[in-house]
Amino acid sequence: MELSLTAEQILIQENIIGFANKELNNNVIERDRNQFFSSELWKKCAEQKLTCLPVDENFGGAGLDPFSSILALEALGYGSNDGGLNFSICAHLLACVIPIWKYGSEAQKNKFLPDLCNGKKIAVNAMTENESGSDVFSITTTALKQDKGFIINGTKIFCSNGPVADVILVYALTDESKGYYGGITAFLVDKNAKGFKVGQQYEKMGLRTSGISELIFENVYVSEDDIVGGVGGGATVFNHSMEWERTGVAACHVGTMRKLLEKSIEYAQTRKSGNEVIGKKQAIAHRIATMKVQLEAARLLTYKAAFGLERSKENMINAATAKLFVSEAFVASAIDTMQIFGGNGYMTEYGIERIVRDALGSTVYSGTSDIQKNIISRLLGL
Ligand SMILES: Cc1cc2nc3c(=O)[nH]c(=O)nc-3n(C[C@H](O)[C@H](O)[C@H](O)COP(=O)(O)OP(=O)(O)OC[C@H]3O[C@@H](n4cnc5c(N)ncnc54)[C@H](O)[C@@H]3O)c2cc1C
Known part of the structure; x- marks a missing residue:
């Protein structure tokens, strides 16, 4: 091939x-x-x-x-x-x-x-709630039918772009008896809608140039025209978006992993300890070899998931596999790079510690690593 x-x-x-x-x-x-x-x-x-x-x-x-x-x-x-x-x-x-x-x-x-x-x-995507993170099945935000529209009530947390977003794609319960599949609907809400407001803005460890906040919905009226994917179609819309998100963020990480590898090689070829460059030390060389293997594997898994987007109905497992492997490999590569750079790696001016902080979030958002394993094993029939 x-x-x-x-x-x-x-x-x-x-x-x-x-x-x-x-x-x-x-x-x-x-x-x-x-x-x-x-x-x-x-x-x-x-x-x-x-x-x-x-x-x-x-x-x-x-x-x-x-x-x-x-x-x-x-x-x-x-x-x-x-x-x-x-x-x-x-x-x-x-x-x-x-x-x-x-x-x-x-x-x-x-x-x-x-x-x-x-x-x-x-735009901002608003799914997570206080009692519903990994367990997306248990959201409590409701959209109650009223004449030709719906009234949304609830609070979403950890919404990336929340503080600056103009358009909110929010998921709410329209039929509790049906649960996640059939009971959740996606709505588009304008930031100026009456009853909508940005709540707490969180300070976070990494990805600090991306704002993240609570979004509060108090009797926000939306019309039937604001529904995305039909009444009860929220799970389909969300799952499809997660397939893209898991693949797309993985691709971004693959790019950064390549950068980390290049930086590590360059540093190992120039930084001396004693009379020789650190790249001659097997401990450093092996670390870099591992980073290379992780990068190549991460890229192939990401490309496989990317190839299935909008093409295969069985692609959810590829996206989850790529997301799981790439995020874990990204964290490992970032920490390896920091180690290769020694004290410099820990100092802000070298930019490595920021990548470590940024990388750590990747095993949490878009579904934690545990949740990717749940998805993969469920799709394997377990
Ligand atoms: C940087 C960042 C950006 C985010 N952006 C958004 C966004 O834009 N929109 C949005 O809606 N959300 C967003 N989130 C929220 C994110 O999707 C959730 O934080 C994530 O899904 C985990 O949910 P939780 O925080 O409630 O953790 P919990 O669900 O409380 O999980 C806690 C721990 O328990 C484990 N666990 C929980 N349930 C299971 C299970 N069934 N099996 C095995 N292990 C389990 C988890 O893996 C984790 O280790 C963001 C989060 C972060 C960190």
Whole structure:
């Protein structure tokens, strides 16, 4: 089997890497320290169509096929040192824009996609609640039927992009008796809707340039036109978005893992301990060899999941497998890099400790590693 990218795919990656190096990598340390989300950089990313990679061109998207879209995110993860901004783009694109693009009505697509693509608007996906994280089956946010619409009540937590989002894709119970499959519905809510507000903004360990908050819904009215994927179709919309999100964030991590490997090799070839460079020490060389193996395996699993997007009905297991392996390998590679850099790796100016902090979140969001194992084993019939 030969796995080679087309000339067009190579160009897409080169362009994004060139863009990221030029535009996204200045002052990342300060932005991270100050938890600063840059709307200016967001707009620049939107000009590159990173906010809308697979969306059809007639809605303002880049019109890339799913595999090329995932390659673009890999390039972003490699070129951009701003892990928080990368994550914000993934959250917006994979868990909000793509669900609207795939499950939205024509009216919703025309209304929302152009501004979500061109960077004027930012989206947030709101599923997690205080008593419903891993267990998405037990959400308590309700959407009660009223005339031609619904009234939403509930509080969502840990919503990435929450503090800056204009459009909220929120999941609520419309029929408790039916449970997750059939009982949950996805709704689009405007940030100016009466009764909606941003609650607590969290300070977090990594991904600090990406804002995260509570979102509070108090008697928020939505019309039937705001439903995405039909009444009771929320689980389908959410599962599909998670397939994209797990694959897309994994691709971003693969890009960053490549960067870590390159940095580690360069450092090991130049940093001396005693009379020889540390790369001559087997302990360092083996660590780098392990990073190389992890990177190659991570990339192949991600490409396999990417290949199945919008093509295979059996792709959920590939996305979960990639997400599980890549996030764990990303954490391991980041810690290995820190170790290779010794004291410098622990110092902020080298940028490695930030990647360690950013990486650690990857085994939690989009479903923890335990939950990916649950998904994989369930799909294996266990
Ligand atoms: C950086 C970040 C960004 C996020 N962004 C968003 C977002 O944009 N939108 C959104 O809706 N949510 C978001 N989340 C929430 C995220 O999806 C949840 O934190 C995650 O699913 C875990 O849920 P929890 O925090 O409630 O942990 P819990 O469910 O309480 O889990 C605690 C521990 O128990 C384990 N566990 C729980 N249940 C099981 C089980 N059945 N089998 C085995 N082990 C289990 C877990 O693996 C974990 O180790 C984000 C989280 C983070 C950290």
